Amino acid sequence: MRHVGGRRDRLPEWLIMEWWWTAGVAVLFGAGFAVAAAPRLRAAALDRRTAWSSARAAIATAAVSRDACPARVAEAEGLLTRAETIAAGRGGVAAARQAGELARQADRLWRAAVHG
């Protein structure tokens, strides 16, 4: 039987394709999520870089203290080695904080050794 009427029949195929709607909804969701997530990701990345910057500074400072110390301090060297290992493996904010904390402890031990 022949078709009668039906406005949809007269539209070009690509215009009514569900593809447009699906793609449009995907773009809506994608853009929405991107706008919501971008500041968080950016802040997290900045935090991470900041934390690693402090950690690297602490490790460098500890290395200077080690070179300035006339005696060997085995415990401090162990702590610094651990800190450098963590730093070599990269990682997140927690890893950076731990590495920096270890390096600062080592630094304190070496300085104490110089003065003591």
Next chain:
Amino acid sequence: MADRRLREAARWVALAAAVAVLVIFVVAQRQSADVSYGRSPSTSAGVTEGAAGELSDATVPSAEQMTAMINKTDVVRLPGSVARWDEDRVRAAMGAERMRILVAPPGLDKAERDRVRDVRDATIRVIGTEVTGGAYQATGDSLDDWRAEFAAGDVTNLLITLIAGLREQPPPADADGVRWREPAAAEVAAVAAQLRRTGLYTAPGATLTEVPGQNAFPGREPLYVAQPRQSSDAPLVRYGPALTRLFPGRPIVELHGDWIEYHGPDAGDFAEVAAAGFYAQFGDRLSRYAYPQANVLGAYLGRVTDVRYAGLFDRPLPYRPADPLRVALPVLPWLFVACVGVFFALSMRSLLRPLRRPRARREHGTPARLAGLTALAVEMSALTDSRSESALTRGITALTAARSALDDDLPETHVRSLLTDAEADLDQAARLLPYPGYRPADYLRERLA
């Protein structure tokens, strides 16, 4: 700032509009599933026995009387019966077997039909033009069959088919027994004159007195020619072609008893479809009952309306007001895409914007402090001894870290805390020097003043 807030508002508006358009579109899909283009305005064709005047005044004797009659002679025609057949062909089909045929009039009610069926001695029963016998019923299935049956009451082919079935033999080929003749000029003139006056010509013996109100041919005025069923062997008079020449462009409906033919515009497009559908559905009832021609015509016109409405032949559909939603529907995808585009563009803008800003906001104090401390460290490096050099080196290390943090756009507070560490180390080194004025606080105050 106001500009930025405006853009944010526009972004949300675009999102809301896109969602609204999507919802409208989805809801409209459900609606369009409900829409029917084939809702024909014809009246219902439902019928109950007697309601449409299909019962005639004819009646039949009791079963015992009919049995007695059929035992006396092989063919019994009850008063009012309309069926006729070619005796020679039927007798030839019977061969040597003796078959009794009981012919009853059409339009019997159920009790009367049961009485006819109770006549056990009749081999074949013909009620109206309904032919039954044994366990069989012979029915026509082509326009030729139906034309012979309803226009002329000719059941020859049906009888022969039924007899062949009863004798368990293959049915012989059908023969078209209907004869036609063209009307004479005087006959056409008389009919045309009547048609010009009223649009309806009823031949003597026909029962059509009024045309049922059906809008089967919108925009055109149909003409109706009603003739009775041809009961004798006189040929049928075919007015259609002659009237078509006389009234070009007007639909002409020609009735011969229960047989209806259409002539006129679009006849080739739908006449056969409408007739085949009509007689396939109603042939059974038409053969058994004696409908007035007006009722048969009404049902036929309803079928024509259905066929026309279904779009089987090219006529414009009757005007239906445009549904604004359906008219607006094609723009929805564009609207949706536009909203998505606006939302996407504004989102991307707000994503990319912060990357350009931090450098411009940097305070000037920190780089100056870094520069001052670096200069101090350079000056001190020429003066240090073994006691102070480790503190100085630690200070320089912290300064290096502060500079790279500054280059990396790390937060101001972080850079400042690194500088504070460096300053503390340099201060420690300066206190170990024999020369005054190298304490960072003094040095910076002096330099920056």
